[in-house]
Amino acid sequence: MGKILSIASGKGGVGKSVISSNLALLLTKRGKRVILTDFDTGGANQHVLFGLFHPTATMTDFLSHRLKTLEEVAQPVNGYHNLRLIPGTGDTLRTANLQHARKKRLIRHLKALDADVIVVDVGAGTHYHTLDFFLLADHHLAVATPDPTSVLDLYRFIKLAAIRKVLTSFAARDPVANALLDREFQSMSEVLEAVGETKEDGLPTAERALKDFQPSLILNRMTNGSRINTLQLQSLLKQYVGTDLTLLGNIPEHESISRSVQKYLPVVDLDPTSPASIALEHITDNIATRL
Ligand SMILES: Nc1ncnc2c1ncn2[C@@H]1O[C@H](COP(=O)(O)OP(=O)(O)OP(=O)(O)O)[C@@H](O)[C@H]1O
Ligand SMILES: [Mg+2]
Numbered sequence: 407m408g409k410i411l412s413i414a415s416g417k418g419g420v421g422k423s424v425i426s427s428n429l430a431l432l433l434t435k436r437g438k439r440v441i442l443t444d445f446d447t448g449g450a451n452q453h454v455l456f457g458l459f460h461p462t463a464t465m466t467d468f469l470s471h472r473l474k475t476l477e478e479v480a481q482p483v484n485g486y487h488n489l490r491l492i493p494g495t496g497d498t499l500r501t502a503n504l505q506h507a508r509k510k511r512l513i514r515h516l517k518a519l520d521a522d523v524i525v526v527d528v529g530a531g532t533h534y535h536t537l538d539f540f541l542l543a544d545h546h547l548a549v550a551t552p553d554p555t556s557v558l559d560l561y562r563f564i565k566l567a568a569i570r571k572v573l574t575s576f577a578a579r580d581p582v583a584n585a586l587l588d589r590e591f592q593s594m595s596e597v598l599e600a601v602g603e604t605k606e607d608g609l610p611t612a613e614r615a616l617k618d619f620q621p622s623l624i625l626n627r628m629t630n631g632s633r634i635n636t637l638q639l640q641s642l643l644k645q646y647v648g649t650d651l652t653l654l655g656n657i658p659e660h661e662s663i664s665r666s667v668q669k670y671l672p673v674v675d676l677d678p679t680s681p682a683s684i685a686l687e688h689i690t691d692n693i694a695t696r697l
Contacts, residue, residue, distance in 0.1 A: 416559025450494020
């Protein structure tokens with residue numbers, strides 16, 4: 407079974423899809439068989455980043471049962487060795503009437519894919535589906551830019567993901583679920599406190615759920631003046647989660663990325679020596695040691 411790597415953000419447009427496609431390609435260059443999947447609940451576009459305007463199949467074919475397995479949707483891209491893509495659905499996953507049973511089937515098939523690494527671009531925002539796709543992974547990558555709104559949105563995202571993680575470790579009608587649904591929390595210790603107050607023997611379950619949740623951070627579109635906001639982000643997250651989030655790397659703002667998007671090629675292929683590509687290589691090394 408492959409390792410699942412999920413990539414999300416609070417705010418849209420911060421570079422998740424660009425980062426996922428480049429990381430997926432770089433992991434194949436380190437000998438991994440990789441499947442890149444587009445779970446963006448707000449609008450799938452990975453295939454376009456590869457210039458694949460008419461994918462042979464998309465997630466819709468799987469969701470509508472035209473194809474029996476998700477594996478059948480995975481298709482080669484641009485002749486890249488060991489890289490396959492599962493293009494997202496034309497409808498958004500959010501509106502694709504993704505009832506519980508369908509979502510479970512999707513997750514079951516995702517986990518059964520034949521690859522060493524499965525990179526999941528889960529899209530932006532804090533919708534339940536997005537949080538759940540983010541959480542199902544073995545490794546969680548959260549992307550933000552130094553823009554204060556992106557920093558704040560990432561903080562909210564991590565916070566809700568952590569609460570969701572605790573929540574899903576209890577049954578839907580459990581009193582703990584109610585206790586967590588509508589309250590604002592300032593820190594994870596407050597969340598645990600609320601669980602303990604509601605149900606004393608629920609505490610170990612909640613603690614276990616949180617222990618596995620150690621998202622790492624990628625900062626994108628960094629410029630010289632942007633350090634201050636990211637320090638602020640890291641200290642906010644530390645206050646909330648209780649530990650430092652690992653910073654996997656910074657990617658600079660660089661024209662090679664917009665150029666690569668225009669050319670429908672990953673930047674690490676189009677311009678492997680650009681500062682953005684070098685940063686992506688560095689991040690891939692950090693990820694590879696964790697896989
Ligand atoms: N480091 C960078 N330097 C310059 N431009 C960048 C950089 N990173 C991303 N961009 C630009 O930002 C655009 C948006 O990136 P991308 O589509 O990956 O964001 P996203 O987070 O996936 O967005 P969405 O939330 O809509 O899915 C890209 O098309 C690219 O032009
Ligand atoms: Mg995207």
